[in-house]
Amino acid sequence: MTTPMVLAEGVRKSFGKLEVLKGIDLAVQPGEVCCLLGPSGSGKSTFLRCINHLEQINRGRLYVDGELVGYRQQGGRLYEQREHETAAKRAHIGMVFQRFNLFPHMTALGNVIEAPVRVLKQSKAEAVASGHTLLERVGLADKLNAYPAQLSGGQQQRVAIARALAMKPKLMLFDEPTSALDPELVGEVLDVMRGLAKDGMTMVVVTHEMGFARDVGDTVVFMDDGVVVEQGDPKQVIDNPQHPRTKAFLGKVL
């Protein structure tokens, strides 16, 4: 049996008195594309952010590639992880945000090579060479020296994907990557993500794109009010939902 890339056991998370995650159990296998669906406020983005420790969980256990997230277990005790340990683990997990979050003071290429040079200590020449390849892969070979403000939303999001890929991640997290885009720009980003899935990347995708979830997802997980309501094969869950809450949600969005 292989180690799951992501394993959540009874994960709970509260913001003050508001409990956002109420016990999530979930496993994502290597090479799997897992799409998280659900109404806004259901906790799917929070769960995604817990995976790379941008949010700290309050209860349960969360593992990435067999390693505990945010803590170190030693002699039956949990130790809070030091900052550089957290950073080192995050370096292998790519994340793509809804609002792109490109560094506006750097060019497209500058965005892509920043972390490989500063974190992975790659030589500049090496980082630039692989940066060229990555930007070519997302169809932006002619925009290397453009600043984010000079790019469309779809182009910015593709640079953001290239930036995450430059760290050679073993897992990619997508937080509603197309929600801030004009409808005609959604396709170009989804195409890049399709390509990634085809190349065998392990992906956890929070999305409202039902078509993408059905065609590209290996599993879909439907969340509502901080719990997993239903999960399984995308076609089955999306076309033939069993739980009334899934039915109600899909009835509204499809």
Add this chain to the structure above:
Amino acid sequence: MTDGAAGTGVDPIVAIPVRHWGRWVGAVGVLALVALLVRAFVQADIHYGVTGDYLFSHVVLVGVWHTLEISVAAQLLGVGLGVVAAVMRQSKNPVMGGVGWFYVWFFRGTPLLLQLILWYNLAAIFPTLSIPGLWHADTNTTITPFLAALLGLGINEGAYMAEIVRAGIGSVDSGQTEASQALGMTQGLTLRRIVLPQAMRVIIPPTGNEFINMLKSSSLATAAQFTEVLRTVQTLAGQNLELIPMLFVAAIWYLVLTSVFSVGQYYLERRFARGAQRELPATPFQRVLRGIRPGRT
């Protein structure tokens, strides 16, 4: 069809522009006041020749140099302290945060002149300075007028800079920090490579302002017996009894310095505006060039 006055929209519009009579009246009135003011100064009992005689004299130029020297040094010290204090105030460590807060509270809350006098008279409180076991010295010989002025102006400036830097850091979207952390960058690296460069756009304009202020408030360093340009011309006036023309000498030099640095600030702001706008506007120099050589942009 087209009779000029009421065309169909194909012909260029020919219309009589609105006449702004009020502007004409206002301009004439203000010009009259300016003329009166000029006349008053021309007829006043001021020996302008003295201003000219001393403007480039060696002793005045040395004073100007000292003003520039102390202003640059104190501003640099202020920027450094400001960044440190701003970062301290953001720290999760309550001691760090408290000390940062106290620094700003004290040095922003007491007059600069008082602080300068205090630094100059440090020997009255601490006759000797020492780092136990390593170094010790007599306060009076260590704290020269220059050092007293530097500490007074720079530490005071740091308190103001701390607030400017804090506002700058606060202006950077939190998504930027998240993105760099998600890439595995540590807090220090994030601050240095991602947050501060973006905060610069917000920090630089008020810092330029602060520096221009510093050029002028450096004249208070006279309280620490530091000889900058204002003290120089006052000393000269004590000898030649031409106070007003000598004050003009200092005023002209202050204006020269502040004008030169305003231009420098313009180019610095342009440099840090990269990425904030799609295309940088032309500099005045580029606009002049374009006017001389049309067709080349």
